[in-house]
Amino acid sequence: MATVFKRPHALKDLSMHYCPGCTHGIVHRLIAEVIDELGIEGKTIGVSPVGCTYNNYEYFNCDMVQAAHGRAPAVGTGIKRVNPDNLVFTYQGDGDLAAIGTAEIVHAATRGEKITSIFVNNAIYGMTSGQMAPTTLMNQVTTTSPFGRKPDLHGFPVKVCELLSTLEGAVYVERVSVHDIKNIMNAKKAIKKAFQIQMAGKGFAIVEILSTCPTNWGLKPVDALKWVQDKMIPFYPLGNFKGKDLEV
Amino acid sequence: MGEKLLMKGNEVIAEAALRAGCKHYFGYPITPQTEIAHYMAKKMPEVDGVFVQAESEVAAINMVYGAAAAGARVLTSSSSPGISLKQEGISYIAGAELPCVIVNIVRCGPGLGGILPAQCDYFQAVKGGGHGDYKMVVLAPSSVQELYELTVDAFNIADKYRIVTMIMGDGILGQMMEAVEFRNQEEIIPADKSWATTGTEMKRDNNMVTSIYINPEMLEKHNQKLQAKYKQIEENETRVEVYNCENPDIIITAFGTVARIVKNVIKTAEKEGIKIGLIRPISLWPFPTQEFEKYAEVPKAFLSVELNAGQMVEDVKLAVNGKRPVHFYGRMGGMIPSQQEILDKVKEILK
Ligand SMILES: Cc1ncc(C[n+]2csc(CCOP(=O)(O)OP(=O)(O)O)c2C)c(N)n1
Numbered sequence: 001m002a003t004v005f006k007r008p009h010a011l012k013d014l015s016m017h018y019c020p021g022c023t024h025g026i027v028h029r030l031i032a033e034v035i036d037e038l039g040i041e042g043k044t045i046g047v048s049p050v051g052c053t054y055n056n057y058e059y060f061n062c063d064m065v066q067a068a069h070g071r072a073p074a075v076g077t078g079i080k081r082v083n084p085d086n087l088v089f090t091y092q093g094d095g096d097l098a099a100i101g102t103a104e105i106v107h108a109a110t111r112g113e114k115i116t117s118i119f120v121n122n123a124i125y126g127m128t129s130g131q132m133a134p135t136t137l138m139n140q141v142t143t144t145s146p147f148g149r150k151p152d153l154h155g156f157p158v159k160v161c162e163l164l165s166t167l168e169g170a171v172y173v174e175r176v177s178v179h180d181i182k183n184i185m186n187a188k189k190a191i192k193k194a195f196q197i198q199m200a201g202k203g204f205a206i207v208e209i210l211s212t213c214p215t216n217w218g219l220k221p222v223d224a225l226k227w228v229q230d231k232m233i234p235f236y237p238l239g240n241f242k243g244k245d246l247e248v
Numbered sequence: 249m250g251e252k253l254l255m256k257g258n259e260v261i262a263e264a265a266l267r268a269g270c271k272h273y274f275g276y277p278i279t280p281q282t283e284i285a286h287y288m289a290k291k292m293p294e295v296d297g298v299f300v301q302a303e304s305e306v307a308a309i310n311m312v313y314g315a316a317a318a319g320a321r322v323l324t325s326s327s328s329p330g331i332s333l334k335q336e337g338i339s340y341i342a343g344a345e346l347p348c349v350i351v352n353i354v355r356c357g358p359g360l361g362g363i364l365p366a367q368c369d370y371f372q373a374v375k376g377g378g379h380g381d382y383k384m385v386v387l388a389p390s391s392v393q394e395l396y397e398l399t400v401d402a403f404n405i406a407d408k409y410r411i412v413t414m415i416m417g418d419g420i421l422g423q424m425m426e427a428v429e430f431r432n433q434e435e436i437i438p439a440d441k442s443w444a445t446t447g448t449e450m451k452r453d454n455n456m457v458t459s460i461y462i463n464p465e466m467l468e469k470h471n472q473k474l475q476a477k478y479k480q481i482e483e484n485e486t487r488v489e490v491y492n493c494e495n496p497d498i499i500i501t502a503f504g505t506v507a508r509i510v511k512n513v514i515k516t517a518e519k520e521g522i523k524i525g526l527i528r529p530i531s532l533w534p535f536p537t538q539e540f541e542k543y544a545e546v547p548k549a550f551l552s553v554e555l556n557a558g559q560m561v562e563d564v565k566l567a568v569n570g571k572r573p574v575h576f577y578g579r580m581g582g583m584i585p586s587q588q589e590i591l592d593k594v595k596e597i598l599k
C-alpha cells in the first residue's frame with residue numbers, strides 16, 4: 001500500500017505543547033515539509049524565538065539555535081555569515097519580531113541577509129498571557145488593553161510586510177494565512193519559495209503567517225479560525241508584496 | 249619572536265585576533281576603540297573573513313552568539329555604554345556555553361560619561377553585568393605587547409572552556425603607539441566543536457544551542473556544571489605579576505595602565521628610602537586571591553590605586569582578609585593620578 005501522508009522527516013516524533021486550536025503546529029509542519037521536499041535538512045539551521053515557540057528547537061530534526069527575545073535575525077546573521085552554505089531560518093512571533101526585535105528584523109532585511117524569516121502573527125503576546133502586541137487590531141481586547149486597543153492610547157497596528165517591502169534588501173515578502181486548507185496550501189508555497197530564494201542567494205525573504213491564539217483571544221478553536229478570516233485578513237491583506245516573479 | 253612594529257594598541261588587538269584565527273568581527277562604532285573596527289573592515293577581506301557593522305551593540309553581540317554557535321572564532325569590541333547594551337547577549341552566551349572574545353576599551357561613566365580613560369567597569373566585568381550566575385574571564389593588559397599576547401590567549405581560553413573572554417583596557421592603552429613584537433606563528437590550540445550548529449549533513453543527531461532549561465532540576469544541574477567549570481578556570485587561568493615584593497613597606501595593587509604609573513612611583517620612592525611592592529592582577533577574573541593571601545602579612549599595608557571610586561579594592565580586602573589595612577586611592581572622570589599624588593598617599597599611610 002502506498003503511503004500518502006506521513007510525518008515529515010524534518011519534524012521529530014514528539015507531541016507539541018501548543019494549546020488546542022493553535023496554528024503554530026501547522027506552521028511547524030509546513031516548514032518541515034518544505035525542508036523535506038527541498039532535501040535541505042542536513043544544512044538547515046533554525047533559530048527559535050522567545051514566545052510560545054521558544055522551545056521549538058526540540059521539534060525540528062535540523063540543527064537549531066535558541067535566541068534571545070527579538071534577536072533571532074541577528075543570531076541568524078551570525079550563523080549565515082560563518083557558513084554561507086547553510087540555510088538559515090528564523091521563527092518569530094509578532095511581539096518578538098515587531099516589538100522588541102524591530103531593529104534586528106529591519107536591519108537584517110536592510111543588509112539583504114540571505115536568511116528566511118517565518119513570522120507568525122497572532123495579534124497578541126501568546127506566551128505571557130495575552131498582552132497587546134504591536135499587531136493587535138483596533139478595539140481588540142487584550143490583558144493590557146482591557147477596554148480595547150484605542151488610537152489615542154495605543155496607536156495603530158504595524159503592517160510588517162508593507163513596511164519591510166520598502167527595503168531593497170528584502171527581495172521576497174509575502175503574507176499568508178493558515179485558517180483553512182486552501183490557505184494552508186498557499187502558505188506552504190510561500191514558505192517553499194522563501195527557502196528557494198535563500199538557496200538561490202537572492203537576499204532576505206520573509207513570510208508573514210496569520211495565526212490563531214484561541215487561548216488568549218478567548219475563542220473556541222473554530223471561532224478563532226473565523227476571526228482570522230473576518231477580522232485579521234481585512235486589515236492584513238494576504239498576498240505577495242515583493243519577489244513573486246523572482247526566478248529560483 | 250618575529251616581526252617588531254610600532255603600532256597603536258587598538259590596531260594590535262585587531263591584528264592579534266586575526267593572527268589567532270578570528271575571521272569574524274561584528275561591532276558598532278564607539279570611541280575610544282573604533283580603530284579595531286577600521287582595521288577589521290580593511291583586513292577581513294584579505295583573509296576571506298567577515299566584517300559586519302551591526303545596527304547596535306545588541307545586534308552585534310547576538311551576531312557573535314550566532315557565529316559562535318556556528319563554530320567560529322569571533323570578536324566584538326566596544327566601550328562602556330556599548331558593553332552595557334551587550335549584557336543581555338553576554339548572559340545568553342554564558343548560559344549557552346559559547347566561546348567568544350569581547351574587548352572593552354573602558355571610558356568614564358555613568359551614562360554617556362566621557363571618552364577619557366577609566367576603570368569604572370571593573371564590577372560590571374568581574375561580578376557579572378548581565379543576569380544570572382555566570383562568569384567571564386577578564387584579562388587586563390598594561391602594555392601594547394601584552395594587548396597582543398593576551399588577545400591571542402583570550403581566543404584559546406574562550407575555545408578551551410567555551411566561555412566569554414573579555415579584554416579590558418582603557419583609552420590610553422587603545423590609543424597608545426608602542427613597539428610590539430609578533431611571533432612568527434601563533435599557537436592556536438585546537439578545540440572540540442562537535443557541538444556547533446553547522447548542519448547535520450544527515451550524518452549525526454541535530455545539535456541544539458540554548459540557554460533555556462524549563463525543568464528546574466536540569467537547570468540546577470546546568471548551573472552546577474557552569475560553576476564547576478569556573479572553579480577549574482580559577483585553578484588554571486589565574487594570572488598575576490608580582491613586582492618588588494620582597495620586604496616592602498607597602499604593597500600597591502593596580503591593574504592595566506595604572507600599574508605602569510605605579511612602577512614609576514616605585515623607582516622614585518626607592519630614592520627616598522620607601523620600598524613599595526606591586527601586585528598587578530592580569531586576570532581580573534579569576535582574581536589572584538592566592539597571591540594576596542601569600543603576601544597578606546608581608547607589608548605594613550596595602551593600597552589599591554584605580555581609575556574609579558573603589559572597585560577592585562573590595563576583592564583585595566576579601567583576599568587580604570583583615571590581616572593588614574587595605575587603603576584606596578582613585579581618580580575618576582578621566583583624571584589620571586600623578587606619581588606625586590600616589591607617593592603622597594603612600595607617605596600618609598606609612599606615617
Ligand atoms: C527581554 C525579555 N523581555 C520579555 C520577555 C517575556 N516574554 C516572553 S514571550 C513574550 C511575548 C511573545 O509574544 P510573541 O512574540 O507574539 O509570541 P507568541 O507567544 O504570541 O507566539 C514576552 C514579552 C522575555 N522573555 N525577554
Ligand code: SF4
Nearest residue numbers: 018019022052126213
Ligand atoms: S497561548 Fe496562544 S499562541 Fe501560545 S500555544 Fe496557546 S494558542 Fe498558541
Ligand SMILES: [Mg+2]
Nearest residue numbers: 093094124126
Ligand atoms: Mg504573538
